Amino acid sequence: MITTTGLTKVYRSRGREITALDGVDLHVREGEVYGVIGQSGAGKSSLIRCVNLLERPTSGTVTVDGQDLTALAGPGPRAGRQLREARSRIGMVFQHFNLLSSRTVQDNVELPLEILGHSGRERSRKALELLDLVGLADKAKSYPSQLSGGQKQRVGIARALAGDPKVLLSDEATSALDPETTRSILQLLRDLNRRLGLTVLLITHEMDVVKTVCDSAALMENGRIVESGTVSELLATPGSELAAALFPVSGAASGEDRTVVDVTFHGDAATQPVISQLSRTYNIDISILGAAMDTVGGLQVGRMRIELPGRFEENVVPIGFLRERGLQVEVADTAPAPAATTVPGPAATAAVSAPVAKEGAK
Numbered sequence: 001m002i003t004t005t006g007l008t009k010v011y012r013s014r015g016r017e018i019t020a021l022d023g024v025d026l027h028v029r030e031g032e033v034y035g036v037i038g039q040s041g042a043g044k045s046s047l048i049r050c051v052n053l054l055e056r057p058t059s060g061t062v063t064v065d066g067q068d069l070t071a072l073a074g075p076g077p078r079a080g081r082q083l084r085e086a087r088s089r090i091g092m093v094f095q096h097f098n099l100l101s102s103r104t105v106q107d108n109v110e111l112p113l114e115i116l117g118h119s120g121r122e123r124s125r126k127a128l129e130l131l132d133l134v135g136l137a138d139k140a141k142s143y144p145s146q147l148s149g150g151q152k153q154r155v156g157i158a159r160a161l162a163g164d165p166k167v168l169l170s171d172e173a174t175s176a177l178d179p180e181t182t183r184s185i186l187q188l189l190r191d192l193n194r195r196l197g198l199t200v201l202l203i204t205h206e207m208d209v210v211k212t213v214c215d216s217a218a219l220m221e222n223g224r225i226v227e228s229g230t231v232s233e234l235l236a237t238p239g240s241e242l243a244a245a246l247f248p249v250s251g252a253a254s255g256e257d258r259t260v261v262d263v264t265f266h267g268d269a270a271t272q273p274v275i276s277q278l279s280r281t282y283n284i285d286i287s288i289l290g291a292a293m294d295t296v297g298g299l300q301v302g303r304m305r306i307e308l309p310g311r312f313e314e315n316v317v318p319i320g321f322l323r324e325r326g327l328q329v330e331v332a333d334t335a336p337a338p339a340a341t342t343v344p345g346p347a348a349t350a351a352v353s354a355p356v357a358k359e360g361a362k
């Protein structure tokens, strides 16, 4: 639904060149929610602004719903009619809502319809329908200043849907909201994705957002996509930074002669009692050092860091047992923690296992 090939963007300001996008190949499938994550300055906003040609790419192509937008853009700085039409079918939601304070909620939603030249009655009907869709039917006559942040963002989303877009772009739409409001807005985006078949490309710096709503994700660093795939593909990729950030586990070995392994669960394997099977089959005690489990797209997925007695050479067979059951197993490279060697036993294990599930990756 959205494809970019070799997308680059170089900003020139005061004689300096800043490469914000450095050859980005992005592929977002129809009907999915796709999250792009990365630190500030990674190029996320530049990417999303190039996708609807609000920012003219320096080179490369952008195709949305089969239409090559870069070809429509023409040589001049102003958008031609064809590009404006194509853009009206790409909704955009902003971090700071970008509502006009002098207009009512309804008039804000009607604005893009005015620009598209719809009649007054048609605009009004559509705006009220959209406000109902985002749960704000009773706020049509209010002004933005009378709304909470979450309600303002709902207006922003209703406005973005005015042109019946197939694609919704969202740049940090929940960054200015508290956690509970964030959840309700994400739920709304997910609902719209399902009910309208809307393809959503969202930018975020919060891993939780990816975990809650995204089918696929990409990690951006220095203007490049360094990893991408569906959440379960990422989990199945050994050494994936995104998977590690989505499901962070930590914990150090409690002694010299221990083997620490990270086990990744996804799909069917997640529901089998493999750890207790392993323990019984080989008659070994297994400590869980840390775990991060979650349900993503209806599938239980997650990672667990476990400790097996004995060095790696002695654990080749148990590790093989886990792999045979479809689990991805990576031997973690952890030196024993100084505290753990002086205070061995369950207390040390509990201390490292508790906080991991909440660790973000900001």
Ligand SMILES: Nc1ncnc2c1ncn2[C@@H]1O[C@H](COP(=O)(O)OP(=O)(O)O)[C@@H](O)[C@H]1O
Pocket (backbone or CB within 6 Å): 011, 012, 013, 018, 019, 020, 038, 039, 040, 041, 042, 043, 044, 045, 046, 047
């Ligand atoms: N209009 C601009 N002019 C010059 N440099 C810019 C402009 N917009 C963004 N940049 C630079 O491009 C890089 C990527 O920025 P941006 O796309 O906003 O990243 P992100 O959204 O991931 O924080 C940064 O180094 C930023 O300073």
Ligand SMILES: [Mg+2]
Pocket (backbone or CB within 6 Å): 044, 045, 046
């Ligand atoms: Mg940004």
